[in-house]
Amino acid sequence: MPKPADAVAPAGLRASALTDDLSFLLARANAIALGAGNAALSAHGLKARSYSVLVLTSGDARPSQRELAEFLRLDPSQVVSLVDELQSRDLVERLPDPSDRRANVVVATEAGRALAAAARDSARNAEERVHAQLTASDRATLAALLRALAFPDD
Structure with missing residues (x-):
């Protein structure tokens, strides 16, 4: 399967020392995946950040805006x-937080949950295209390694 168009890089740049830098590689891979994800999510009127909030509020967690900001590593004003x-x-x-009357939780509506499910399919398809050159085992390993970096206390 061909590589995503935005993944192609001139040979001279690919040979630079930067391609041995893990932070650069993570940032570049993220930019490629984010571009593909945003393109797929645009059909639903979403981008990666709004999709993330919608998915997180579609479950049973009932997060506050503060919790969303902390989990997504965004400034609270961005979450607002x-x-x-x-x-x-x-x-x-x-909705009012039953455990703290001064706070609110954010909950997806029925329409929001339906949109999150449809958008999830589009996001997964984009992810599969971006990671098509990896085997299923490599994808599982990559996911495990990224989880270890993203959630070091787990």
Whole structure:
């Protein structure tokens, strides 16, 4: 299967010392995956960040905006904007937190859960295209390694 168009790099640059730098490789791989994901999610009116908020609020966790910001490693003001945009589309709602009356939790509406499920299929298809050159075993190993970096306390 051909490589994604944005993954192609001039040979002279590929031979640079930068291609031995793990942080650079992670950033480049992320940019390629993010581009493919955003392209796939655009059919649903979403981008990676709004999709992430929608998926996280579609489950049983009932996160607060603060928890979303911490988990997604975003500035809280960015999460407020993302939730505002999703709420304006009737995809999420803010509800009082039963354990803290001063706080709200963010919960996907029925329409939001349906959109999250449809968008999840599109995101998975894009992910499969980006990682097509990896075997299933390599993808599982990569996922395990990235989880270890993303969640070192687990």
